[in-house]
Amino acid sequence: MREFLKQLTTAVAWATTEPHAMQAYRQDQCLIAEAGQPLAVVRPATVGEVVAVVDLCRTHAVPLVPRGAGTGLAGGANALDGCVLLLLDAMDQILEIDQVAQSARVQPGVVNADLDKAAGEVGLWYAPDPGSRALSSIGGNVATNAGGMCCAKYGVTRDHILALTAVLGTGEVLRTGTATRKDVAGLDLKHLLIGSEGTLGVIVEATVRLRPRPQRLSTVAATFPTVQSAIDVVQAFGREFNAAATELMDRTTVCAVNAMTQMGLDEAAGAVLIAQFDGADASQQAERCAAMAEGAGAEAFATDDQDDGSALMEARRAALPSLERMGSTLLDDVCVTPHRLPALIDAIERIALSHGVTIGTFGHAADGNLHPTIVFDPADDRQRVAAAAAFDAIIAAALDLGGTATGEHGVGSLKTPYIRRQVGDVGTSLMHRIKAAFDPSGILNPGRGY
C-alpha cells in the first residue's frame, strides 16, 4: 500500500494523503449520505494522469471515486472508505468554441456558468441550467445527466452532448459520439456514459451543443389559491405554448424564502408560479399566461424587465437554501408525467400529515419534476425516523404513479435502495453486467447508482 501511495502521488500534478487536507473533499452536497475516509485525494492535470491513476487503482484493487465540483445531491461523489478521490477541477479549460458549428469542446472541470458566459460572448448559449450552475462543472453535469429549469423546452444535459472522451475502468481512453446531428454507427456508448455517475468511466472531455442565445425574456409571477389551480394553468398553457421555465413553490417554501430573503412573496397563497418565456413572442406569451392565471383566481404580474425577471427567478433559486435554514433536510427528486402532478402533490400533502413532518415542495411544473423537501431536527429521534419514512413514502407514491425516484439528481448512494423496485431485477442485473464490461475490476465508484 505504501508503494501504491508513493506511485499514486507522484503520478499526478497534485495529491494529498493528509486527513485534514482530505476533509474538504469527502462529501458532496448531500450531507445525510454517509462519507468514508479516503486513502488519498488526487488532482490530475491531464488525461494521461487520469489514466495513470485508473491504472494504479486497477492494479491494486483500490476503489476510485471521481468528483466534479462536489455539488451533487445524492452522495454519488462521497468518499468510500479506503478509496482514491479523483478531483477533476484542475482540468478546467474551454478548449474550443466553434461558432459556425454551434458547439464547444471542454475539459470536465469547466464550470457550467463559465461555459455559458464564454458562449454568450459570441451570441451563443449553453442551455442546461441545473440549480448549481454557478458552481457545478460539465463533467459532473454529464455524469449525473443534470436537469434544470429550461428542460421542458430545451431538454436536459443528455440532449446537449455531442461527443465524450472517457477513461474506462480498464484504463483505456474511449472517444464516442460525433459532432453530427444524426449518427447510428454502432451501439450508443455516449448515451450510456451520460448519467452513469462515475461507475463506467471518468469523463475527461465533452463536446457540447450550443444554441443561439434567446433574445427576449419575459417573466410572470402568479400567486394561486391552491397548488392544483397553478398546475391546471401550467397544463392549459402548455397546450398552446412552450414556456422556457415554469417553476412552482408551495406555501411552506414561499414562507421559507421570505424568511431568508425578505422578498415579501404572498404567504397566503397556496402556490407561487414563476414562469419565463423567450423568443420573438415572449411578451405575448407572458401576457397570455398572466391572463390565464388570473382567470384561474391567481394574482399575476408579467414583466419584460430583465432585472425584475432575474430577481423573481432568484426567489425560486433560493427555495432549497431557504428550507435548509429551517433544519436538516431530506430532498426528494421525484418526477411523474405532468398530468399526474396533482395526484403526486395530494400524496405528498397526505404524507406530511400522516408522518407529522414539514415538507416544502418546489420544482419544475412543466416537467412533472418536484423536489419535496422534508425539514427535520436531526437531534430529535422521532423526527429523524419520520423524515426517513416520509422520504420513502414520497418515492413510493411517485413509482405508483408510473414515475421515477429521481428525475435529475441521480441515485448516488442515497437512492440505491429504490432502484431495484423501479428498474426491476432484470434491469438491475443487466446494469451490473454492463458495468463489468466498462470496469472489469469494479473500481469505479462501486456500489453507486444501481
Added chain:
Amino acid sequence: MREFLKQLTTAVAWATTEPHAMQAYRQDQCLIAEAGQPLAVVRPATVGEVVAVVDLCRTHAVPLVPRGAGTGLAGGANALDGCVLLLLDAMDQILEIDQVAQSARVQPGVVNADLDKAAGEVGLWYAPDPGSRALSSIGGNVATNAGGMCCAKYGVTRDHILALTAVLGTGEVLRTGTATRKDVAGLDLKHLLIGSEGTLGVIVEATVRLRPRPQRLSTVAATFPTVQSAIDVVQAFGREFNAAATELMDRTTVCAVNAMTQMGLDEAAGAVLIAQFDGADASQQAERCAAMAEGAGAEAFATDDQDDGSALMEARRAALPSLERMGSTLLDDVCVTPHRLPALIDAIERIALSHGVTIGTFGHAADGNLHPTIVFDPADDRQRVAAAAAFDAIIAAALDLGGTATGEHGVGSLKTPYIRRQVGDVGTSLMHRIKAAFDPSGILNPGRGY
C-alpha cells in the same frame, strides 16, 4: 436439429421451413448485401412466443435475426445461413393512445404511418418520418434509430421513445424507461437498445412520445444555380428559423425524378431545395425562405396549399426509387455537421469524376445527412468495382470531415467494415463486451452493427 425445428414451429402462431415460403423474408431493401439461407421463419403473436423462440435458439446455439417490415437499407435484417428469422409483423396492435400524456404504447409491428394516422385522429402527431414510413414498423424504427425529414427540428426516433420492452438474448424480458420527461435512475438501457439493430434484444413493445399536430404547413421549392448556393441559403435561414424539412436534390437526382414522374423539375438547376415550415408563422417563414433563395440567384416558389406542398415532397420522396430505375444502386448515408456540407459535396463530385461513376445526391440539408447514390450496371465488372470504391471513398471523405458513416440507415451487414475506423478499437471492443452482457450466447443478429 429436427427436434429443435419441431419445438420451434410448435412454439409460435406461424412458422415455416419451406425454402420457397422463406424466400420472401430473406432480404431487406439493401439488395446488394448478402443474404443467407434461413433454417426457419417464425411469426410469433405474443411476447411469450418471442421468449420461447429466444430460449430455443439460445439452447441450441442457433442465430436469430429479428425482422420488422423489411425496409432496412443496410442488410441488418437479411438472413444468416442456418438462422431463425423472427418476424414481428403479426404483433401489430396499438395498445393505447394517451391523449393527456401525449403518448402511445404500441407493439413492434405497428406501421409508422398507421400510428401517425391513429394519433392524428385525436389531434396528435408521431413525428419521426423515415422515407419508409408508409411501410416500416416501429420496432424496426427503434432498432435502427430511424431518421427522416423532420429531424433537424423535431429529432430522430431516439428522441420520441419513452419506454421499451425487449426480450434479451438470455430470454429475460426487460422493461426500461418511464413515461416521464426526466429520469436518471440507473444506466440508460433504453438509449442503448435504440439503434442496436437487433443485436441486444428483440423490441416487443414501445411507448412513444406524441406531439400536438402542427396546424399549418407551408412549402418552398427553389431551383439554385449550384448546390453550394442552396446550402448557403439553408445555413443562413437556419440562423433565423427552424424549418420542418430542408430537402436537397442535385441535378442527377432531379433528372432521375423527372424521368420517372414527369414532374418537370428544372433540369438546368444545380440543385433543387424543397423546404417545409410549420407553426403559426409558417407562411412568413416560407416567404422569407423564398426571398433568401431568390437573393442567392434561385428561382423560388412558396405555397400554403397543402396538396401542392405534398406533391413537392413526393418529388423528393421519389428520389431513391427514381435513381434505382437507372441501374443497381449503392446508397450512402453519410452525415457531417451542416457547415461542412459544401466540403462533403465537393468531395462527392470529385469521387464521381475520379471513379467514373454516376452519383445522384439528395438528403436532409439542415441535418448534414446526405444520401449519395451510386448508380451502376451490375453486369459491368469495371462499373461494379468502381461503384464499390466510390462508396468507400464517400465514407472516408465523411469521416475525414469529422462525420459519420451512417446518419440514419444503420450499419447492418453493409457498413461493418467502416465501424472500427469510425468508433475505434476501444469502442468496438466495448460494444462486443456490452453485447455479451445482453446476449451471452451471441445468438442475436451476430456480426451485424459493430
